[in-house]
Amino acid sequence: MSATTAPGAGLGTAWSTTVDDAPVGLSARGGHLAVAGAAGIAWILDAATGDGAEALRLPGGLLSVALSPDAGHLAATGPTGYALWRRADGRITAPDTGTWSATAAWADSGRVAVASGRRALVLAADGREVWTTEPAASTVTDLAWMRDGRRLAVAAYGAVRAHERHTPAPVATYPYIGSHLALAVAPTGRWICSGNQDASIHIWRTRDGGELTMSGYPQKVARLAFDDTGRWLAADGAPDVTVWDFSGKGPAGTAPRSLQAHETVTALAWRPGSAGQLASGGDDGTVALWHASAGHPGARLRPARTLRGEAAVAALAWAGPGLLIAAHRDGRVRAHRLPSRTGL
Template sequence: MSTALHTAAAWRTSVDDAPVALNTVGGLIAIGGADGTAWLLEAATGQPRGTYLLPGGMLDVALSPDASHLAVTGPLGYGVWQVESKQALLHKSGRWSARVRWATQDRVAVADGRTAVVLDASGQELWRTVAAPSTVTDLAWLRDGRRLAVTAYNGVYCHERHQAAPVTTYPYGGSHLAIAVTPNGRWICTGNQDSSIHIWRARDGAELTMSGYPQKVSHLAFDSTGRWLAADGAPEVTVWDFSGKGPAGTTPRMLPGHDGVAALAWRPGGSGVLATGGREGNLFLWRPATGRPSRAMSPLRTWAPGSEISALAWTDPRHIVVATRDGQISCLPVDIA
């Protein structure tokens, strides 16, 4: 039987919007709201540090690795701010901007319609990719920030720094919704509109497709070791083992209990603990490595905030922040060894 998380949160607060994204860096929490407001909070106390507005709504938020800058994206473009001064470095493109990913504290990539644009911390454009076959849906940095992977229709397009045309393409027909890359860059995975996960081995392009999901796969996350890949796409969260020669011919761990998965986040530090948030309003904590392939597991901990979970993030190995669709933000202590 599962044990509840601490019912007494470290702190709780609320925002006047529906949160769609969370990011935590350096003692700060960035919260992106659907209507276009981003909030910065102190991770230790939940006290506000500032608000930032992106006209047209918001899809993603990300703090730079040193927490000095905030970048956000939305349906009508993207923006960058200096956190302390709140100086706006806004690039309102008028195009759908789905994702933002920092490589270093002075280099960030944002999706800008069918291209990806790389900016420095002052908001100046460094370089831009050629147009992809469709709107860019996700981004990932490889090789310690020296290569940018872009997902769009029909595959993954990899760009070296300052090179507009892709140097490597990993093709797979259809619409790619999310990308996850192992920390060592060995495996590249996408979650897809056709209810599949497609996998490439980066060094030679060898491919594998895990199909048969009942729904589209839009959330993927590797743990910090690169061994375990968690994915939505079914009532059960699936966790695939990438050790050895990879997941070919294997079956995943099965983590049941959600009506629909809204967020996945591995605990920092390589402990093997996975947090999952569901649209039915449950937060579960799991240790997938203790389970058996194709067998349903029980969570280590559960918590029900009373409303649909929309985003979650770990502030450190002992605390997790959970946002619900009605604007409630809770920081929960976690006592798993």
């Protein structure tokens, strides 16, 4: 990491630093920040100051990083496999799988699910395999925990499958013929949503398998995110970010709010809490902040605030409600200090 940390630099900037790589992902937990570099280096930084150092290297590059809930462990995934890092002593566990690993997700129990080729592996924090799913029809593209870590949703071509703990075969299957690029599960567990290569969002109601497709996006939908309440779903797939209302019976028959700021959306991150505030990043380097639940269905909204950067935004993450981290593709990582929960 090339450290140019500058606490307090710039209006609303808590710190800024530069890493020697093009960032592809961020994860913020427990006062720490993980930065994934495309070439395969993961850094661990102090979220409050930006100070930190290299944690691990994964040959073949990185696709994502995920910190455990207590920030004591890091899972990193990439085209050639995955690695686990332990903060207490720097121990690295990196099996030589040679298998595409798209992403990883931690459960509150301290176990981590890792996409590994056509399977999802569930590992203890020390890297020991606890159980694995049976092979899907194709490579696992995304996964998410449900029911407080008691059930795992796994997306691969043709379906999202739900697995109970220690159950290789799925206990529920949610079919949709197409390539799933992103998976979002409502915190309430009521809805499962996939963003798809065919420029659609497909939705399943978990209690009865009821389905809904939102189609007509001009581009593939590769980013989905629910807010903490499970009411609002943000999606890319167009120059505008769309925000769907999942209250009541869900979004069937309704229009989304449209957030206009970017030519191409490259990142989405909801502010922690229930205020309906969203950050989005674009390929022009801008970070836009939104009161995303304002207005009425079909409303076109403008940003409450726009933060400028020199290079495209690669990833966004909130380190608590008052600190927004933005990673740019030129290696710059900035922490923006923001007003109280109700203000932007």
